[in-house]
Amino acid sequence: MKKIDQICIIDDDPTHLFITKKYVELSGLVNNIVVYKDGKEAYDSLKAIIVASQKLPEIILLDLNMPIWDGWQFLEEFLKIPIQAKIHIFILTSSVSAEDKIRAEQFNLNGKYLVKPITFGEIKTIFSEL
Amino acid sequence: MTYPDIPSNENERLQELRSYNIMGELENSDYDFLTKMAAEICGTKISLISILNEDKQWFLSHHGIDTKETPKEIAFCAHAINKPKELFIIEDATKDKRFFDNPLVTGSSQVVFYAGMPLVTKKGYPLGTLCVIDDEPKTLNKNQIDSLKLLSTQVMKLLELHRKTITLKKQNNSLKKITELFKESQRINHVGTWELDLSTNETIWTDEVYSIYELPLDYNHNKSKAIDFYHPDDRQKILDAIAHTLKTEQPFDLTCRFISAKNSHKWVRSAGRVWKEKNQANKLIGIFQDITDQKNIEDQLRISEEAFRGSFEHGAIGMALLNEKGKWFKVNKKLCEILGYSEQELMNLTVADITHPEDTSSELHLIKQLVQGKLDNYTLEKRYIHKNGNMIHIILAVSTVKNKAGKIQYFVTQIVDITTTKQFEIQLANTLANTQAILDANTQVAIIGTDLDGKINLFNRGAEQMLGYTSTEVIGKYEPQVFHLEDELKAFYSDKGTEGENEIDNDDQFKEKVEIDLHETNEWTYVRKDKSTLSVLLSVTSIKHQGKVTGYLGVAADITETKKVERETAELLEIAELQNDRLKNFAYIVSHNLRSHSGGISSLIELTESEHPDFGTTEIFEYLKKSSQNLSETIKHLTEVVQINLSDKEKLQLVALKPVIENNINSLLLQAKNANVTIYNEIEESIKVKAIPAYLDSIVMNFMTNAIKYSSTERESFLKIQAQKNKSYIILKFIDNGLGINLEKHGQKLFGMYKTFHNHADSRGIGLFITKNQIEAMRGKIEVESELNVGTTFKIYFEYEEN
CATH class of the missing domain: 3.30.450.20 (PAS domain)
Structure with missing residues (x-):
């Protein structure tokens, strides 16, 4: 199985951040984990990386409910940036509302909507399928 | 002195006497000649014609005496007439016991000799006598007596002649009068008379004929000239009529056109017949009359009669002629049309038969006034009954036709059908009344x-x-x-x-x-x-x-009240919206934040378990783990409930029931088999309900799971799923023979949150609560029937769409 070089977790909740990080580490399939506390911080940082033509993460795990910029704002702005590399964005949220699921589909993220708490099995499945 | 006897037929005698009208008549030489002769023949000084009336004798002729009359009771003649056929002779009155003391004998008259012959009419009544008288006693020889009788007969003849003359005079007078009247009548009636001498063809006209011919009275006329004044087309007609009359002796009577001498065009009537006179040639006599005026009147009458008939037959209004008893005399087409009867049917009915019962007496007094001549005509509104029983409103105008005597010949009635108008009127009145009622109400x-x-x-x-x-x-x-x-x-x-x-x-x-x-x-x-x-x-x-x-x-x-209610409603709506928002917030907190936290906890417990296996086996950790699971579960259910209530109810779509059931049976196949429950899908292919597919699926799954879960181990378990249609719903039924529910005990709480009614390993109350909410979100309802240890039937009502 090919190892993933870098994964990005965007989440403001330290508990979940801890859990997600823990599972990712436990999977043993990822080399680096980058963490941003809100959508705005993530956008700015990732944009800087793009501008600097540095290496982008292969996977982004995005929480929706966050301060400053929420997950939707991030998506809207981030997807406007033209990039070559293929980035797999997953929504990782505690919201089970149909409204959010439909909205995710509008960003072409169907099948990429994960509900917290994520299980270790799920993490492993996602990574292995990539 | 003996008084003379009164003859037994005195009254008749007197009447006969009056018919001669001789009393008081002037002296006449004819009578005087006869008395003179009688005196001379009998050799007496006096001779009289004595006429006897009621109380005296009157001398029609008196020879040798100046006296004109004497009282009847002393008259010798009054005795004489009692024997009408005999000569009454007293030769010497002085020696006769009946007369010796008579004043005529004793007085200056010195009547001694008397001989009187009664003057007797053909009917046998003696009117008086022809008598001879002398102052010396005398005897008459047979010759003298015969002569005296002859003379009395002569007197009687004169009297007869006198009477006839009187009658003739009378007749002559009346004839004169008749002639005058006749003439006058001819003049007035424009009637003349004519005669035609058949041998000479000469004609005799009365004045009126000249007048009709407009010719002078001295005009020289004859048959052919007379004919020439007839209209050329009618001349042959009159000639033929005359010929026919001569041949058959039947009279003729013709109406012909005629052109007078002054070129006046006239209508004349000419009638004639054969007249026969003794020893003379036969004649034709007849009348000739100007009937132009009469003919014109007749023509006008005919024209106006034809006009009347025309307007009667083809009139736009109903007309009828009736007799006094209300029997039809004549009815026109329009009337038949109005009443719906044929003419024949109608003729067999009376006015009363077709009159509305309430109106039969309405015009009686009017008819009475017509009959009495107090009214010329009247008009009134009444109701008739159509043959088909419908009521007809009509206006009736009635007048009369009377004969010359003023007696009513028949009633002329005119009938106008105003039913439509009347209905309009009634409708209008109703409408007006309604309108007024609306206005008032x-x-x-x-x-x-x-x-x-x-x-x-x-x-x-x-x-x-x-x-x-x-x-x-x-x-x-x-x-x-x-x-x-x-x-x-x-x-x-x-x-x-x-x-x-x-x-x-x-x-x-x-x-x-x-x-x-x-x-x-x-x-x-x-x-x-x-x-x-x-x-x-x-x-x-x-x-x-x-x-x-x-x-x-x-x-x-x-709308003051409405406005107020409107305001209050708006306020309430605002409150409701606020509350709804809060509920949405709460739902969000539940679904997002609480889930997030509890999820964190459960993940952390999982991690702890894997990283610290020792701690994981402690009792305290077991409880922590269980509590965390319960929390997650609770939050999950709450989220579901909240989402049902907030979901859009307009998302209903038509879903076929049978496949949904089938899918769920398939996914529960194993569980059903394990619990030994047979599931029958008895739903018809065509049945579709209005539902939110996800809810329907969840509901079906819930009831099936329940039925499997709560099946009885004591018998062959089944679950029958049926559907049935009523007016407003399709009813989906889940019928099992499982454990059943004690509805008396739990009925109230059956669909409440967190109620379980069985001590079953997997019992949890949230299922029916969510199900109920989902059903209601789809505008349906749920009912349950159950008996402990017998089974349970759930009925779920769904809306459906009519074809």
């Missing part, structure tokens, strides 16, 4: 009408109550703008910005407005008489009559 709605000038002409009770004015106060006096706030009117018109701002102050603004904005409905503030105000919804329309606007009608409803 509407106490909550003000109805105000105006004329074209804007003056109020209608103000109903509702308007009175609403505005505090009485209708008499405002009608014809005010215009509706007195009920409005000036500011509102101004604002209204400036908004409209219609024909110009200068109209705002125009008195006719209300009217102007209406003309521009017909059928407009707006909210206005009305000002009552007491200056208080109310909100109304006012609709203004124009009243049109035959396409022309004749006025305006405003209908105003008091």
Whole structure:
């Protein structure tokens, strides 16, 4: 199985951040984990990386409910940036509302909507399928 | 002295005497000649013709004496007539016991000798005597007696002649009179008479004939000349008639055209017959009459009669001639049409038969007045009954035709069917009554009408109550703008910005407005008489009559209450919306934040378990783990519930029931088998319900799971799933023979949150609660029937769509 070089977790909740990080580490399939506390911080940082033509993460795990910029704002702005590399964005949220699921589909993220708490099995499945 | 006996037939005798009319007649030489002869023959000094009436004898002729009469009781003649056929002779009265003391004997007359022969009529009545008298006793010889009898016969002949002359005179007079009358009548009637001598063809005319011919009286005429004045076409006709009469002796009577000498065109009547006279040639006699006037009248009469018949037969109104008893005499087509009978059927009925029972007596007094001549005619409205039983309203006009004696020959009736008009009238009356009732009944709605000038002409009770004015106060006096706030009117018109701002102050603004904005409905503030105000919804329309606007009608409803309710509703809605928002927030907190936290906890416990296996086996950790699971579970259910209530109810779509059931059976196949439950899908292919597919799926799954879960181990378990259609719902039934529920005990709480009714390993109460909420979210309902240890039937009602 090919190892993933870098994964990005965007989440403001330290508990979940801890859990997600823990599972990712436990999977043993990822080399680096980058963490941003809100959508705005993530956008700015990732944009800087793009501008600097540095290496982008292969996977982004995005929480929706966050301060400053929420997950939707991030998506809207981030997807406007033209990039070559293929980035797999997953929504990782505690919201089970149909409204959010439909909205995710509008960003072409169907099948990429994960509900917290994520299980270790799920993490492993996602990574292995990539 | 002996008085003379009165003859037994004295009355008849006197009557006979009067017919001779001789009493008091002037002396006549014919009679005197006869008395003179009698005296000379008998050698007496005196001879008399004595006529006896009631009380005296009167001398028609007296020879040798001047006395004209004597009383009857001393008359010798009165004795003489008692033996009419015999000569009565007293030779010496002085020696006769009947006469010796008679004054005529004893007095200056010195009657001694008397011989009298009765004058007897053909009928045998003695009128008197021819007598001879002398003052010396005498005897008559046979010769003398015979002569005296002869002379008396002669007297009688003279008397007869006298009587005949009188009769003839009378007859002559009356004949004269008749002739005069005849002439006069000919003149008046334009009738003349003529004679035709058949041997000579000469003609004799009366004056009137000349007059008709318009010829002078000295005109020389004959048969052929007479014929020449007839109209050329009629000449042969009269000649033929004459020939026929001569041949058959049957009279003729003709009406011919005639052209007089003065070229007057006339109609004449000529009638004639054969006249036979003894020893003379036969004649034709006849009358000749100018009948031009009569003929003209006849023609006119015929024309007017034909005109009457025409208008009777083909009249646009019903007509009939009736006798006094109401029996038809003649009826026209239109009347038959009105009544629906054939002429024959109608002729067999009387007026009473076709008259509405309530109207039969309505015209009796009128008919009476007609009969009595107090009325010439009358007209009235009444009801007839059509052959088909329908009521017909008619106007009846009746007059009479009388004969010359003034007796009514027949009644002329004219009948106009006004049923349609009448129905219209009734309808109109009803409509008017209804309209009035509507106006009166509407106490909550003000109805105000105006004329074209804007003056109020209608103000109903509702308007009175609403505005505090009485209708008499405002009608014809005010215009509706007195009920409005000036500011509102101004604002209204400036908004409209219609024909110009200068109209705002125009008195006719209300009217102007209406003309521009017909059928407009707006909210206005009305000002009552007491200056208080109310909100109304006012609709203004124009009243049109035959396409022309004749006025305006405003209908105003008091909406003060409605406004208040509206405000309150808005306030409540606002509160509800706020609460809904809060609920949404709460739902969000539950679904997102709480889940997030509990998820964190459960993940952390999982991690702890894997990283610290020792701690994971402790009792305290077990409880922590269980609590965390319960928390997650609870949050999950709450989220579901909240989402049901917030979901959009309009997302219902038609879903076929059978496949949904089938899918669920398949996914529960294993569980069912394990629990030994047989599931029967008995739903018809065609049944579709209105549902949210996800909910329907969840509901079906829930009931199936329940049935499997709560099946009885004591018997062959089954679950039958059926569907049935009623007027408003499709009822989905889940029928099992499982453990059953004690409804008496748990019925109230069956669909409550967190209720379980079985001590079953997997029991959890959230299922029915969610199910119920989902069903209700789809505008359905749920019912349950159950008996412990027998089974349970759930009925779920879904809406469906009619074809």
